[in-house]
Amino acid sequence: MRIGIDLGGTKTEVVALDNDGMAIFRQRIPTPRDDYDQTLRAIVALVAAAEQATGAQGSVGMGIPGTLSPFSHRVKNANSVWLNGRAIDQDLTALLGRPVRIANDANCLAVSEATDGAAAGAATVFAVIIGTGCGAGLAINGRVHAGGNGIAGEWGHNPLPWQDVDEQRHAAEVPCYCGKSGCIETFVSGTGFAGDYQRLGGPPSTGVDIMQRxxxxxxxxxxxxxxxxxxxxxxxxxxxxxxDPDVVVLGGGMSNVDRLYRTLPALIKGWTFGGECETPVRKALHGDSSGVRGAAWLWPD
Structure with a gap:
């Protein structure tokens, strides 16, 4: 049995998968915000609940909204800031009495979709989360590729490419929380989309409302x-x-906009070198469950 944990800023979820990848237990709880010790206790309790309900012990993998530094072996870049600077894998390993594997939540999405999702069997999968924020992850041959600095796939904190005059003005006026300006996140997250509509003169609205209009x-x-x-x-x-990935997978709230899968392929061609691009862009098959499933698949064998 494989146990996956998705540690989010507002909710934490556990799933237990059998050897065929079927979910045999699932539970969500509110994340204990701003309290690291309580967060650890909550994760341990979720693992215990999964094992009690299934009568089996499992491997444990966890996705976090940040990454483990390969140098300090502590969490960095987490927007759940109470995790930063903590050796969470070591702490959980000690509490659970078994090794725990940790990966960025977008990398978990990539692993999930590469294993048995929208990109099943693809060698190189680039997976994007476009929701309140914006991030991405990379799976190669079904395994997380974190990179030498642990930040492979940090797509959302690069500048929007080929900015026009209006986008340059936006970049100057809308700083990113990371401290830089012009980040992709400020344009293509759901928050960025809603903000752009308001700057055009629309009323404060959600992305869903704007799409309906x-x-x-x-x-x-x-x-x-x-x-x-x-x-x-x-x-x-x-x-x-x-x-040049084999498949691009979209997850997060904006991935539910079906129109994107009709319009993006032709638009992407206009910006790829040589104008040729047949890279499929697909919606995450497992939806909101993809991250937690990917955390479980951090133990593929």
């Missing part, structure tokens, strides 16, 4: 959607020019 023929919403698609296409083309 665009579908109903609202011109301003339609403009915001077109701008969003173009920016996402440029951002993905930049990755394809460097990595």
């Amino acid at each position: 665009a579908a109903a023929g609202d011109a301003l919403a339609g403009m915001a959607v077109s701008r969003y698609e173009r920016r996402l296409a440029k951002s993905l083309a930049h990755v394809i020019n460097i990595l």
Whole structure:
């Protein structure tokens, strides 16, 4: 049995998978925010609940909204800031009495979709989370590729490529939480999409509301959607020019916009070197469960 934990900023989820990858136990609880020790206790309790319910002991993998530094072996870059600077894998290994594997949550998405999801069997998978924030992960032959600095796939904190004058103005006016400006996250996250609609003159709205208005023929919403698609296409083309993955998988709230899968392929071609690009862009098959499933698959054998 494989146990996966998805440690998020607001909720923490556990799943237990049998040897065929079927979920045999699942539970979600609120994440104990700003309390590291309580977070550890909550994770231990979830593992215990999974093993009690199934009557079996499992390997444990966990996805976090950050990464483990390969140098200090402590968490860095986590927007759940109470995790930063902590040796969470070592602490959980001591508490659970078995090794625990940790990976970035977007890398877990990539592993899940490469294993038995929308990119099953693909050698190189680039997986994007476009929700409140924006991140990405990379799986090669079904395994996490974290890179020598532990930051492979940190796509959202590169500058939006090929910025036009309006996008340059946006970059100057909308700083990213990481301390830099012009980050892809500030343009193509759900938050960035809603903010752009408001800057165009629309009322404060959610991404879902804007998409519904665009579908109903609202011109301003339609403009915001077109701008969003173009920016996402440029951002993905930049990755394809460097990595040329076999499949791009989209997860997070904005991945549920079905129109993207019709419009992005043609738009991406306009920004890839040579103008040729047949890289499939697919919705995550496992949806919100993909990250926690990928955490379980951090133990593939």
